[in-house]
Amino acid sequence: MVLAHERQGSGPPLLLIAGIGMDAAAWRPVRTRLAAEREVVMVDLPGFGGSPALPSDTNPTIDALTDVVERSLQELGVDRPHAVGNSLGGALALELARRGAVASATAISPIGFWSDAESRFGHMSLRATYSITEWIRPYARRLVSRPRLRRLLYGQMFAHAERMTPAEALAHMDALLRGDGFHATLAQAHGYDFPAGDLPVPATIAWGTWDALLLPIQALRARKRLPSAHHVWLRGCGHVPMSDDPEQVAAVILRGSAVPAAPTRDTARVGASAR
Numbered sequence: 001m002v003l004a005h006e007r008q009g010s011g012p013p014l015l016l017i018a019g020i021g022m023d024a025a026a027w028r029p030v031r032t033r034l035a036a037e038r039e040v041v042m043v044d045l046p047g048f049g050g051s052p053a054l055p056s057d058t059n060p061t062i063d064a065l066t067d068v069v070e071r072s073l074q075e076l077g078v079d080r081p082h083a084v085g086n087s088l089g090g091a092l093a094l095e096l097a098r099r100g101a102v103a104s105a106t107a108i109s110p111i112g113f114w115s116d117a118e119s120r121f122g123h124m125s126l127r128a129t130y131s132i133t134e135w136i137r138p139y140a141r142r143l144v145s146r147p148r149l150r151r152l153l154y155g156q157m158f159a160h161a162e163r164m165t166p167a168e169a170l171a172h173m174d175a176l177l178r179g180d181g182f183h184a185t186l187a188q189a190h191g192y193d194f195p196a197g198d199l200p201v202p203a204t205i206a207w208g209t210w211d212a213l214l215l216p217i218q219a220l221r222a223r224k225r226l227p228s229a230h231h232v233w234l235r236g237c238g239h240v241p242m243s244d245d246p247e248q249v250a251a252v253i254l255r256g257s258a259v260p261a262a263p264t265r266d267t268a269r270v271g272a273s274a275r
Helices: 024-035 062-076 088-099 116-143 147-153 166-178 182-189 217-225 246-256 265-274
Strands: 005-008 013-017 039-043 082-086 104-108 203-208 230-234
Touching: 005 024, 013 024, 013 062, 013 088, 024 039, 024 166, 024 246, 039 062, 062 088, 062 182, 082 088, 082 246, 088 104, 088 182, 088 203, 104 246, 116 147, 116 166, 116 182, 147 166, 203 217, 203 246, 217 230, 230 246
Parallel strands: 013 039, 013 082, 082 104, 104 203, 203 230
Antiparallel strands: 005 039
16 A cells, blocks of 8 residues: 655655644645755555555554555655654654664654553543534534634644634544544554653654643653653644644754664664664
8 A cells, every 4th residue: 555645845755644633734834844955755644634544454553554654655765764743643653763664753742652541531532523523514614714713623632723724724624534544543542552662763752832632741751761762842832733833843853854864774673672
């Protein structure tokens, strides 16, 4: 399977992976800034955007999704890009880094650093978000025309939803409802934990200070599990920060992907196994 994707810009390749219920459009607030210095490759995960769901006999586990992204990179001729992901996409970026399949990883509010209670909260919150979105979608055009209502409706995901245009707000709703992989992927993500230990390539973990879905306490847990990573706060940003503060988010991504050349995949894996 080759994932639906968009490419823009030139320079070192930069892979962008959105979170559950979103597609490549989630990166549009920052892609022009990034494409000025990188070849940006934005992919839709299986069951979202333009990508078909995985076959019925394959569960969309974190490992399975990582496999698909890695194979798609090979099919697209993108060799060991710098990987950036948000939420579920952040976990996939870190998993690709753990395999040595990418040159670096920047994970923005990644899943996998939650407690059992926090994982249940995230799971139930996203299920509720899906149900509420189904219910309000027939009336959404009128609702999202008001900045204050946009902020209220999207408050758990965005700190400043009023900065989105009404069209962008509707596009996020439609991406969520069109994603036929949503429920199966959410079920597999529930309870996932990223293991502690050093990664074989450089990593940055960024967390929005106003993240209302994966609470910022999880950033402190990430620091303990991945002490060698560079940990930064995205000030005034929510769980999906790209439209909250495009300049701040783009700056973090560009810094995280401006690292010395990482070892080759084989060397990285040997180094990882030797520790």
